[in-house]
Amino acid sequence: MNSNITIYDVAREAAVSMATVSRVVNGNPNVKPSTRKKVQDAIDQLGYRPNAVARGLASKKTTTVGVIVPDISNIFFADLARGIEDVATMYKYNIILCNSDQNPEKEIHLLNTLLGKQVDGIIFMGGRLHEDLVREFKTSPVPIVLAATLNQDYDLPAVNIDYESAAHDAVKSLIDHGHKRIGFITGPLEQQINGEKKFAGYRSALEEANLPFDEQNVVLGNYTYDSGMKAMNQLLELGADCPRAIFAGTDEMALGVIHALQDAGHQVPQDFEVIGHDNTRLATMIRPKLTTVVQPMYDIGAVSMRLLTKILNKEEIETNDVTLPHRIEERDSTRSS
């Protein structure tokens, strides 16, 4: 219907030039109210809808940002994406969403696709920043911000929580309940967030309490429910040495842990205490309800996007590397302190 109506048609209808139409469409103040109205009427009558592609070509702004996530079907990233989208909408941006599956080649390919599409900026999430990727980031013609993604020595804009301190707090709370042995069920250690941050927090809490570090108490998972169960069962095989307090790297693994315990006839939190990480909606959908470290996913997304808009608008920025607060949500999988 109105798909082939151009600014020129509007100009003719309103008996002005296309530049004038452009001015009213873009809210330029240098237009006499009477002509503004005339033009607006013509627009309404014809059902004119500006062609954003042509606009993007002429102005070199697309009001579109790219978002690269590992997997949108993961509740964690879905929440993040929602935060991003909400503030994007607020600032009149749209988002092009891409799934990388954490595949380094795919990540680079997606980056190039997005740059080809002339996005105004990019928000990136991923477990590990391959150095090739970082190189591309550095030469990107548009700003890139990392969301819930560690930055190590590269100084890219990023928003995170302090994972080390969060893990520390979680483990410490367990220690405070009198436990001497604390199990740690973690995601892949190659990922900085696990291998460096959370792990460091785990160890430092132990050290602080003068508790020995014992390798057999840390078990590898892959973030899934099943891997959580499996890891807990492995811990259970330790028999009397089995830790009676578990810190799981994600809520989903924590659920697996709890069910593995219950399947083995144990009571949570009476026999075993469990604490998760992320505070996904899962946490309240299990009995006992899961005590967990809250990582504000939605907020991280929202703040990332806000940071990006600040960069795009060349607003004053206090710091490129923002750290959001975390806390522990006490529920029923730990004994109340």
Added chain:
Amino acid sequence: MNSNITIYDVAREAAVSMATVSRVVNGNPNVKPSTRKKVQDAIDQLGYRPNAVARGLASKKTTTVGVIVPDISNIFFADLARGIEDVATMYKYNIILCNSDQNPEKEIHLLNTLLGKQVDGIIFMGGRLHEDLVREFKTSPVPIVLAATLNQDYDLPAVNIDYESAAHDAVKSLIDHGHKRIGFITGPLEQQINGEKKFAGYRSALEEANLPFDEQNVVLGNYTYDSGMKAMNQLLELGADCPRAIFAGTDEMALGVIHALQDAGHQVPQDFEVIGHDNTRLATMIRPKLTTVVQPMYDIGAVSMRLLTKILNKEEIETNDVTLPHRIEERDSTRSS
């Protein structure tokens, strides 16, 4: 770095015309292999990246499709979105993702934004199709397909499962276990999928077994875990009349139901049987594991996108309105038949 290199630069570097460069970039076969290589070398050397916006303007194709979902942070839509994105990628499309929150005005606004951005097509999800929206759909310059969204008399392309039959099957399986009273915990009845489809399936299964319909056995929820708990507790107040078999409209509500029952000291499936709907990942994260109707969300997304590509490519299409198969996944919240 390579952001301001144009096709013209490449043409100069390779000593050919820009038309020839365009040909090799687009894989046009009418190029002598030797010049193709010459051009390709120039492209690689300069790091040329075609400007998709300019391309879109000239060709009137953006290789971008719009996706409107109620809420990406809902696991259900996240899964769907992943299905869409995967086949979009397969066909070289990108997706612009928008959240509508099922708000009719927002839906229309998003539609217009997407059309303004010249997307090649749109995939839409929503609980209820407001008639204004349908009118816009009908006059859309680009194809629109509905995913997991009922179409009633309008004949828009759509992909769904047969919700009525799925509900029927679920309720029948409960009846087959000897239950005379079946509880139905449903989402808002204004939504066609609940008020017409699932409800009709519930009633027809009852009728078929010559069981009376009793209004007090159907309770309204709003899809959430909490509303599922609440609904079950309401049912429990019926005392001896309380149905001992429950069909919940979503898995999340089913989890609420199970926990409400367990909190009240009942055993599932010994005392009460529960069956959910959707087969989200939640279904295996509860004890007992949830028997549920599987609605293949990912597949619905994938098939929707595939349908859209078929329309875009003007491929032969058997039917505009595809119905995917459903089935019941028997797990531990029902007694094995």
Added chain:
DNA sequence: ATAGCGAATGAAAACGTTTTACAATGAGGG
């Protein structure tokens, strides 16, 4: 040789805007 032909290449228009440079109009000051 050369006409004829298909394949390869090039020139230029078109896509729908924004933006720049400038022209016309109108108002106020001397």
Added chain:
DNA sequence: CCCTCATTGTAAAACGTTTTCATTCGCTAT
């Protein structure tokens, strides 16, 4: 009443491609 400045409007260039049409090139068949 003329000149100067704002103010408002106009024309046209740019944006970076695709695409159409024309031209050139390199052969084959005569």
